[in-house]
Amino acid sequence: MAATSASQTATLHKSSSFRNPSLSLSSKLPLPSLFRVNVTQRRRDTKRLVLVVSAGLDAKPTVLVAEKLGEAGLNLLKDFANVDCSYNLSPEELCTKISLCDALIVRSGTKVSREVFESSGGRLKVVGRAGVGIDNVDLAAATEHGCLVVNAPTANTVAAAEHGIALLAAMARNVAQADASVKAGKWQRNKYVGVSLVGKTLAVMGFGKVGSEVARRAKGLGMHVIAHDPYAPADRARAIGVDLVSFDEAISKADFISLHMPLTPSTNKILNEETFAKMKKGVRIVNVARGGVIDEDALVKALDSGIVAQAALDVFTVEPPAQDSKLVRHEKVTATPHLGASTMEAQEGVAIEIAEAVVGALRGELAATAVNAPMVPAEVLTELKPFVELAEKLGRLAVQLVAGGSGVKTVKVTYASARAPDDLDTRLLRAMITKGLIEPISSVFVNLVNADFTAKQRGLRISEERILLDGSPESPLDVIEVQIANVESKFASAISESGEIKVAGRVKDGIPHLTKVGSFEVDVSLEGSIILCRQVDQPGMIGNVGSILGEENVNVSFMSVGRIAPRKQAVMAIGVDEQPSKSCLKRIGEIPAIEEFVFLKL
Ligand SMILES: NC(=O)C1=CN([C@@H]2O[C@H](COP(=O)(O)OP(=O)(O)OC[C@H]3O[C@@H](n4cnc5c(N)ncnc54)[C@H](O)[C@@H]3O)[C@@H](O)[C@H]2O)C=CC1
Numbered sequence: 386m387a388a389t390s391a392s393q394t395a396t397l398h399k400s401s402s403f404r405n406p407s408l409s410l411s412s413k414l415p416l417p418s419l420f421r422v423n424v425t426q427r428r429r430d431t432k433r434l435v436l437v438v439s440a441g442l443d444a445k446p447t448v449l450v451a452e453k454l455g456e457a458g459l460n461l462l463k464d465f466a467n468v469d470c471s472y473n474l475s476p477e478e479l480c481t482k483i484s485l486c487d488a489l490i491v492r493s494g495t496k497v498s499r500e501v502f503e504s505s506g507g508r509l510k511v512v513g514r515a516g517v518g519i520d521n522v523d524l525a526a527a528t529e530h531g532c533l534v535v536n537a538p539t540a541n542t543v544a545a546a547e548h549g550i551a552l553l554a555a556m557a558r559n560v561a562q563a564d565a566s567v568k569a570g571k572w573q574r575n576k577y578v579g580v581s582l583v584g585k586t587l588a589v590m591g592f593g594k595v596g597s598e599v600a601r602r603a604k605g606l607g608m609h610v611i612a613h614d615p616y617a618p619a620d621r622a623r624a625i626g627v628d629l630v631s632f633d634e635a636i637s638k639a640d641f642i643s644l645h646m647p648l649t650p651s652t653n654k655i656l657n658e659e660t661f662a663k664m665k666k667g668v669r670i671v672n673v674a675r676g677g678v679i680d681e682d683a684l685v686k687a688l689d690s691g692i693v694a695q696a697a698l699d700v701f702t703v704e705p706p707a708q709d710s711k712l713v714r715h716e717k718v719t720a721t722p723h724l725g726a727s728t729m730e731a732q733e734g735v736a737i738e739i740a741e742a743v744v745g746a747l748r749g750e751l752a753a754t755a756v757n758a759p760m761v762p763a764e765v766l767t768e769l770k771p772f773v774e775l776a777e778k779l780g781r782l783a784v785q786l787v788a789g790g791s792g793v794k795t796v797k798v799t800y801a802s803a804r805a806p807d808d809l810d811t812r813l814l815r816a817m818i819t820k821g822l823i824e825p826i827s828s829v830f831v832n833l834v835n836a837d838f839t840a841k842q843r844g845l846r847i848s849e850e851r852i853l854l855d856g857s858p859e860s861p862l863d864v865i866e867v868q869i870a871n872v873e874s875k876f877a878s879a880i881s882e883s884g885e886i887k888v889a890g891r892v893k894d895g896i897p898h899l900t901k902v903g904s905f906e907v908d909v910s911l912e913g914s915i916i917l918c919r920q921v922d923q924p925g926m927i928g929n930v931g932s933i934l935g936e937e938n939v940n941v942s943f944m945s946v947g948r949i950a951p952r953k954q955a956v957m958a959i960g961v962d963e964q965p966s967k968s969c970l971k972r973i974g975e976i977p978a979i980e981e982f983v984f985l986k987l
């Protein structure tokens with residue numbers, strides 16, 4: 386980021402008191418309306434914080450609650466929004482209603498399909514999944530539509546684990562079958578002899594929140610617990626006395642298998658004919674994860690052949706399963722209707738957790754439980770806040786300098802920082818530059834959720850480069866530079882020596898400043914709007930332009946002149962609070978020494 390060697394900068398502050406000197410990094414900067422930030426730490430899971438976008442909502446938002454939600458959560462929602470509780474909507478009814486809603490809350494029973502996002506007409510800003518599994522939400526479609534998806538990942542963990550243990554014990558002792566038999570007037574003590582849990586090997590497949598709670602409880606029942614989870618940390622398993630093993634080892638050693646992984650393309654039918662064949666004969670299976678992780682036809686066969694002695698299932702590929710489902714009707718199967726999360730306590734907890742997340746997201750606060758947006762820790766966000774604003778404004782300025790605008794395809798962003806690359810998370814900055822580049826020339830709403838997708842869709846390639854500076858890494862960044870290649874500029878002086886439109890800026894006292902245009906160094910705070918003029922450097926220019934603006938009642942906030950050398954070409958950057966009229970701009974253009982000028986909205 387070499388500065389033009391002979392360039393000099395002269396900065397004229399309108400008055401030393403025009404800006405509140407107490408405004409610092411920690412004060413609340415007015416972030417762009419769609420990216421309002423509140424860095425308040427959330428109650429739980431503070432490591433998973435993410436900047437989300439407010440919908441720019443001026444009126445009370447509307448939240449559609451499409452499945453039954455605990456009272457406490459509903460009350461939280463009602464304090465903030467109009468709440469429409471409409472249960473059992475058909476897919477068509479949901480698509481019709483959704484165009485009137487800013488947020489949608491569902492459990493596992495509602496499919497939030499691509500059609501739902503398409504039908505929302507851009508109004509839907511948040512989908513809240515009142516539970517863990519988000520396999521019923523089309524995340525790709527949500528992301529493409531800039532809609533944040535949040536879930537409630539913690540409040541039903543214990544309930545699901547307890548249900549897993551309940552099914553394990555009930556299955557081993559034939560509780561459900563024996564109960565039905567007694568109620569049918571029979572007394573079949575020999576038929577319902579069970580198996581013991583103590584000393585048996587349980588394989589927990591998916592050692593996340595629920596899986597590890599199941600493991601802990603099974604240890605308490607005297608079982609030997611092993612687990613398979615490609616992503617789980619070994620020390621967490623070790624801490625509760627569980628060995629992490631390979632998939633094949635887990636399924637081949639287990640007397641009982643309990644499934645706790647999410648349903649994803651890679652876990653879909655992970656238990657199938659081939660894997661059943663590798664299991665110990667007489668294995669027993671519990672599934673409180675998702676029906677789709679088991680090939681249900683293969684399970685019926687394995688039950689018939691005796692490879693699987695029993696199965697206890699809370700979840701099914703299609704819910705509710707068909708009345709005549711061979712699996713559900715199988716005498717070796719214990720079935721419950723997706724009750725894992727259904728305790729009074731869990732439902733209250735989930736309702737509060739999701740209501741807080743949805744309200745927070747609609748307010749533009751940080752969502753601790755975002756599923757489809759990069760997560761930026763709160764402390765990083767606090768530091769990056771003024772740079773986030775700088776990034777968007779540089780994007781906005783750069784694209785307005787392009788003649789025509791829409792031909793922007795290749796953008797290079799350079800971050801000069803004393804921080805090691807690993808210590809500087811630029812995803813947020815890149816998203817904001819993308820927003821700045823795209824929004825002035827289109828009607829697309831860009832946010833952290835859809836920035837990368839939108840850029841890709843428009844064929845906009847943004848490459849990033851770091852320059853490692855010497856010195857103290859106290860501030861995350863020194864300079865951000867945005868270059869647009871292969872375009873012409875409506876302000877020729879914005880083209881750098883290497884042929885690209887170039888603007889650069891830095892943060893001073895918490896305020897973003899434009900510090901470079903093309904090869905000219907300037908220094909103007911990025912507030913209000915900016916007039917850039919190229920002129921022959923000579924006395925009286927600042928006065929000339931200033932008095933025209935004054936006569937037209939346009940308030941100047943900042944002026945700065947960057948020149949190659951005295952009395953040669955110079956670029957004057959003028960920050961203005963009001964938009965000058967056409968005639969005002971025309972008068973400035975008519976000043977004989979002014980060779981070109983451009984008005985840029987921030
Ligand atoms: N029946 C019910 O009512 C409930 C069902 N669930 C289901 O349980 C699942 C797990 O919930 P949590 O433990 O809260 O989620 P979690 O995200 O804490 O744990 C899931 C674990 O599965 C692991 N995993 C991913 N792919 C895997 C694979 N191929 N093999 C083995 N492990 C894999 C992950 O690394 C993670 O550790 C949810 O996705 C949901 O589908 C959750 C709550 C209630």
Ligand SMILES: O=C(O)C(=O)COP(=O)(O)O
Pocket residue numbers: 492493494515516517518519541723724725726727
């Ligand atoms: O949280 C989960 O993943 C669940 O499966 C619970 O589903 P539910 O909210 O009870 O429909």
